[in-house]
Amino acid sequence: MSTQDTELGARPTKTFEWGPFLRTNGGLVALAVILLFNIIVTPNFLQMQTLFVNISQVATIAIVAMGMTLVIATGGIDLSVGAIMALSGAMAPLIFMSEFGQANPALGITAAIVVPLIAALACGLFNGILVANLKVQPIIATLILFISGRGIAQVLTNGNLQTFSNPSFSYLGTGKVLGLPFQGWLAIAIACVLFWVMSRTIFGRYVLAVGGNERAAELSGGPVKRVKIGVYMICGVLSGLAGLIVVAINSASDAARNGNLMELDAIAAAVVGGALLQGGRAPIFGAILGAVIIQLVKYTLLANGVEDEVALIAKAIIILAAVYLQMARKE
Amino acid sequence: MAELLSMSGIDKAFAGVSALSGASLEIAPGEVHALIGQNGAGKSTLIKILTGVYRRDGGVVTFGGKDSVINSPREAQAAGIATIYQELNLVPLRSVTENVMMGYEPKRLGVFINWREAHRRTREILARFGIDIDVRAPLGSYSTAIQQLVAIARAVSLDARLVIMDEPTSSLDASEVEVLFGVVKGLREAGVSVLYVSHFLDELFEICDRVTTMRDGRTVDCRDIAGSTKLELIAAMLGRDADDIEQAGMTEFSGGTAGADLGEVLLTAENVTTGPRLTDFDMTLHRGEIIGLGGLLGAGRTEAARAIFGVDRLTGGRINVKGEASGLETPSAAIEAGFGYLTEDRKAEGIIPDMSVRENLTLALLPKLTKNGQIDRARERELVAHYIKALGIKTANMEQPIRELSGGNQQKVLLARWLAIDPDVLILDEPTRGVDVGAKREIQAIIRDSVAKGVGVILISSEFEEIVEGADRIIVLNEGRIVTELTNPGITEDALVRALAHTEGQAA
Known part of the structure; x- marks a missing residue:
């Protein structure tokens, strides 16, 4: 650490210990480093426009990552989040552009939001039942919808790109509240609710207990199956919401691209935020921090003209670093 | 006699808190040396310094006559110190040969493993311990005892001069223990030293030569075991007078005092069957009564507990709770009905390691602490504070993760x-296993107090004195069936052993 004081035996006691500091605050340090880098290198970084772009992009990652964090907290994983996004995103325009939706705009918009969310919830229920009742390994159970979910979405839209012009629906992705993107506020609101759920409610306590030691949780009367189904349903509905937001941002629904590779971003954000893959920990605001880091890295590379493919490698390195810090923390 | 190992004046502190101060340990070649002490006395720390897991702050270690410079477990192994941990560090899905030979496989052309030679050598190594098994089968297909012996065989095949065994018998049954003792004696004859750490004091008299006792990070006693008494060892561990303990009895229990005026019937089981490991189990439990379940490992004691608590599904028979025919389908239904089940395996089925003392303590009570899904945190903290005080739980504060507590405090x-759930029926499976003598007596006192308040207790214990002194009645099981029932006062350890031996005879 310090090179001035190398006398043996006279171990400097005042030296700042980087190891433990990085382990507990690694995410914040990474964020600071990326911000600093951008301020120095990236042209026009300190502009409101940059903030808007990043908030509107990060919100979807953050929303899905929070759901993923809950699933991971029970020791599971959900690979189907991207496919659920595609499915709910494909359904919305079909509903508000239908004859019924155009005849009753208010009802049409409501249905275009509620029905896809119900479908997403059902997808989560399906995942949950496979994992909890049929004891299928989470990675395999959610692989089913990972593959078929996007397929269903493409069948619904005949594989076409659906473009539309519907200001009310687009508010989800382009609206502003107090000058900042609507979906950013939405993500914060969801985070606050989930934080309350995890720290104050019996459901939250059981989620952590199931992830920490499933046998012990069950023998102490914890409703293990219901808890597992619950987290997959929450993850499903949040993914559905993120799918709607993406469609609203683009004013177009592309079932082939919506949510593509989102499962990786969400898992990465959750892990960078401090979730343990073996379960037992659910850092909700950590997931948001993780999502911000992932998004900023993407943005940094893009803004500096680095190719997309390289961005993927950068993402992999971040995950590696986060997992390494976790292992060091566990000893 | 020149000692093989000599550790003296060992100091070690963690973050300023002293764990060892001036501890010492000496082991002669070919000696079986016991190391005892309460949890937190410093046994594990001393062993970890010896095996290079921790670095000592001060003191001298010599091994084989030379100053020892062991800085990692790997170097300890190279120096001839092998450790057999409580949790075996083997690979259950791989074959016995692969486990024994791992890292030292005989090679052909320097690259390919010569399997024929590997199997032959493995069989040869195991034969020295009197083990004759199929070395091609996965290790996990054998009993814990065999797995443990394989671990020892591997250690010895690597030319260990000192084998450290940490609680080797905690998961073995009586016949397996005998085999293990045979191996330990074999090691002694071959000139290999053994450092034997155990909470089961009776074992020490059977196989150890000398015993070192630690207390509060210091070595307080080292003596030949021949001529010592169990009482003296306990007294040294606790730092109390042997006579005091004798007067108070070995345990805090006094079973058989419930007498004729039994309370209301809490539970009756009739012909309860869950499979071959529990068949036609009957019992009646009253308020304020302790029923002991006796038997060897695998006799069906834990299975009976699991059947009553709704963990295993009944394939036959009936369980009545307070006179109502209501078999409990799930643990949560059992808890609802006022049942508590302290499981045998604290780590796998009891604690949630990363959760705090508070969260672990209130886990079963949670539904009653909750209104509209929200936990009443003020009441929760109040309750936890009450139990930490009442039970003398040693913890920094209620937010400390439970994994950082000693075994006794976790229990x-x-x-x-x-x-906390204010139970009517408590099922206690090995409530004092793996906890130190002091905590053991405190736990027994807690159990005694709740029985006095009218709780019915089903007690399972491998320690005969606990069950003999504690239970009002003992139901003796063998191979999943009840063989006899003994009633206190009047049960002696002898009588229980005879009942078990009798069943052994019948089974043969």
């Missing part, structure tokens, strides 16, 4: 988890 938290 007290789990006991509190069940006391």
Whole structure:
């Protein structure tokens, strides 16, 4: 650490210990480093426009990552989040552009939001039942919808790109509240609710207990199956919401691209935020921090003209670093 | 006699808190040396310094006549010190040969493993311990005892001069223990030293030569075991007078005092069957009564507990709770009905390691602490504070993760988890296993107090004195069936052993 004081035996006691500091605050340090880098290198970084772009992009990652964090907290994983996004995103325009939706705009918009969310919830229920009742390994159970979910979405839209012009629906992705993107506020609101759920409610306590030691949780009367189904349903509905937001941002629904590779971003954000893959920990605001880091890295590379493919490698390195810090923390 | 190992004046502190101060340990070649002490006395720390897991702050270690410079477990192994941990560090899915030979496989052309030679050598190594098994089968297909012996065989095949065994018998049954003791004696004859750490004091008299006792990070006693008494060892561990303990009895229990005026019937089981490991089990439990379940490992004691608590599904028979025919389908239904089940395996089925003492303690009570899904945190903290005080749980504060507590204190938290639901029936499976003598007596006292308040207790214990002194009645099981029932006062350890031996005879 310090090179001035190398006398043996006279171990400097005042030296700042980087190891433990990085382990507990690694995410914040990474964020600071990326911000600093951008301020120095990236042209026009300190502009409101940059903030808007990043908030509107990060919100979807953050929303899905929070759901993923809950699933991971029970020791599971959900690979189907991207496919659920595609499915709910494909359904919305079909509903508000239908004859019924155009005849009753208010009802049409409501249905275009509620029905896809119900479908997403059902997808989560399906995942949950496979994992909890049929004891299928989470990675395999959610692989089913990972593959078929996007397929269903493409069948619904005949594989076409659906473009539309519907200001009310687009508010989800382009609206502003107090000058900042609507979906950013939405993500914060969801985070606050989930934080309350995890720290104050019996459901939250059981989620952590199931992830920490499933046998012990069950023998102490914890409703293990219901808890597992619950987290997959929450993850499903949040993914559905993120799918709607993406469609609203683009004013177009592309079932082939919506949510593509989102499962990786969400898992990465959750892990960078401090979730343990073996379960037992659910850092909700950590997931948001993780999502911000992932998004900023993407943005940094893009803004500096680095190719997309390289961005993927950068993402992999971040995950590696986060997992390494976790292992060091566990000893 | 020149000692093989000599550790003296060993100091070690963690973050300023002293764990060892001036501890010492000497082991002669070919000696079986016991190391005892309460949890937190410093046994594990001393062993970890010896095996290079921790670095000592001060003191001298010589091994084989030379100053020892062991800085990692790997170097310890190279120097001839092998450790057999409580949790075996082997690979259950791979074959016996692969486990024994791992890292030292005989090679052909320097690259390919010569399997024929590997199997032959493995069989040869195991034969020295009198083990004759199929070395091609996965290790996990054998009993824990065999797995443990394989671990020892591997250690010895690597030319170990000192084998450290940490609680080697905690998961073995009586016949397996005999085999293990045979191996330990074989090691002694071959000139290999053994450092034997165990909470089961009776074992020490059977196989150890000398015993070192630690207390509060210091070595307080080292003596030949021949001529010592169990009482003296306990007294040294506790730092109390042997006579005091004799007067108070070995345990805090006094079974058989419930007498004729039994309370209301809490539970009756008739012909309860869950499979071959529990068949036609009957019992009646009253308020304020302790029923002991006796038997060897695998006799069906834990299975009976699991059947009553709704963990295993009944394939036959009936369980009546307070006179109502209501078989409990799930643990949560059992808890609802006022049942608590302290499981045998604290780590796998009891604690949630990363959760705090508070969260672990209130886990079973949670539904009653909750209104509209929200936990009443003020009441929760109040309750936890009450139990930490009442049970004397040693913890920095209620937010400390439970994994950082000693075994005895973890067990007290789990006991509190069940006391907190204000139970009618407590099923206690090995409540004092792996906890030190002091905590053991405190736990027994807690159990005695709740029985006095009218709780019915089903007690399972491998320690005969606990069950003999504790239970009002003992139901003796063998191979999943009840063989006899003994009633206190009047049960002696002898009588229980005879009942078990009798069943052994019948089974043969």
